[in-house]
Amino acid sequence: MRKPIIVGNWKMNKTIAEATAFIKEVDPVCHDGATYGVGTSFLALQDAIKNAKNLIIAAENCHFEDSGAFTGEVSVPMLEEIGVKYCIIGHSERRQMFGDSDETVNKKAKRLIKAGITPILCIGETEAQYDAKETESVIRSQLSGSLADLCPECVKGIVIAYEPIWAIGTGKSATKEDAQKCCHIVRDQIEKMYGKEAADAVRIQYGGSVKPENIVEYMACEDIDGALIGGASLKADSFKEIIEKTK
Ligand code: 13P
Numbered sequence: 001m002r003k004p005i006i007v008g009n010w011k012m013n014k015t016i017a018e019a020t021a022f023i024k025e026v027d028p029v030c031h032d033g034a035t036y037g038v039g040t041s042f043l044a045l046q047d048a049i050k051n052a053k054n055l056i057i058a059a060e061n062c063h064f065e066d067s068g069a070f071t072g073e074v075s076v077p078m079l080e081e082i083g084v085k086y087c088i089i090g091h092s093e094r095r096q097m098f099g100d101s102d103e104t105v106n107k108k109a110k111r112l113i114k115a116g117i118t119p120i121l122c123i124g125e126t127e128a129q130y131d132a133k134e135t136e137s138v139i140r141s142q143l144s145g146s147l148a149d150l151c152p153e154c155v156k157g158i159v160i161a162y163e164p165i166w167a168i169g170t171g172k173s174a175t176k177e178d179a180q181k182c183c184h185i186v187r188d189q190i191e192k193m194y195g196k197e198a199a200d201a202v203r204i205q206y207g208g209s210v211k212p213e214n215i216v217e218y219m220a221c222e223d224i225d226g227a228l229i230g231g232a233s234l235k236a237d238s239f240k241e242i243i244e245k246t247k
Contacts, residue, residue, distance in 0.1 A: 002203050004034035004219065005159055005226035006246060007058060007120060008233025009088060009207075012041065019044040023051045025236040026243070030054035033247045034226065038233060039088050039120075042074050046082050058086035058120060061094060064107035076111045087112050088120045088228075090146055092165045102145025109146060113154045120159040120228065121146055122207070123186070127166035135164070136185050143189045152194040156201035160186050161228040167208025169230055176214075179206040180221035187223050212241035219246055 014022065019040050030036045037056030040048050048057040063073040079087060089112070090105035109119045123142040125135045139162070147155060162182050167173050174182070183204045191199035206218050207228035218224050232238045 002201065002225045004246065005203050005205065006034050006036050006215075006229065006242060007056070007086070007088075007205070007226070008038040008229050008239055009058075009060065009091070010038055010040055010234065011060070011093065011230060013234055014040065014044060016044045016047050019048050020051055022236050022239075023048055023055060026239055027052050027055050029240050029243055031243070031247060034243075036243055037086060038239075039086075045079075045084060049083050056086055057084065058088055059084050060088045060091070062087050062089065062108055062112065064104065064111045066111075076108075076115045076117065079117060080115045084117060086118045086120055086159075088122065088161075091122045092124055092163060092168060096165075102142055102148075105146040106148050109158070110150065113150065113157075118157055118159060120161055120205070122161040122163055122228070124161075124163040124165050124168075124208075130164060130166055135182060139182060139185050140189045143186065144193065147190070147193060150194070152198040155190060155194045155198040159203045159205060159226075160190075161205040161207050162186055163207035163228060169209070171209050173209035173214055174206070176217045176221055179218055180223055182206075183221065183223035210242075212238055212245060215242050216245050 039058040039060045059079050063070055063075050066075050066077050089108045094100040112119045125138040129138050186204050187199045190202055203225040205226040205228045206224050210227040210229045211232040
């Protein structure tokens, strides 16, 4: 049985004070129906971890090296020191704007796993790739690169977020049929790489304009175990509605 996991990705939003106010309001309404969490800025992580009893708190990136001349970066031991347990890697915004690639995402995944931090590893096709009917090959190739050379046991614990780039922040969400089909391809690719046991255990999220109005239909899909949510995770009211609807 896979426990659902629903995570808000705040991106570059919310000061420490705003993060604290959100967590104080939302944390008490979390329930056992799913794991709920939010990804915060590096700065807000420590206070968020202190304030959250139920929400899991995720970093939104990390560097794969432990230390060195990487101005502005944050390493996995630094996250480990403050008790971070989840870390989003390979988000399409990082791939598009900050040079993340399957190769660097793979290095980050390996380093996080070594530290016992769960990677929430993002993949997804662009609009042009979708139009060219390349979605399946993009998903398979991103997974074979970013999940390369791991052990089946490690892969079991990973969370994969399938986020079609054309659906991010656009209000244009994938149909539940398309989202299910793509999440099934994710599971199938993991089975090809690491076997059925790993594929059955891995939790797969859909992301891209998920909101209170459509969360239930995605969660009803066989291969969708949760959601990675941008815009609709920023307001406590809408995130609370999502929590309520996934009881
Ligand atoms: P939206 O929910 O705003 O489309 O963002 C999705 C996303 O990028 C989550 O990582």
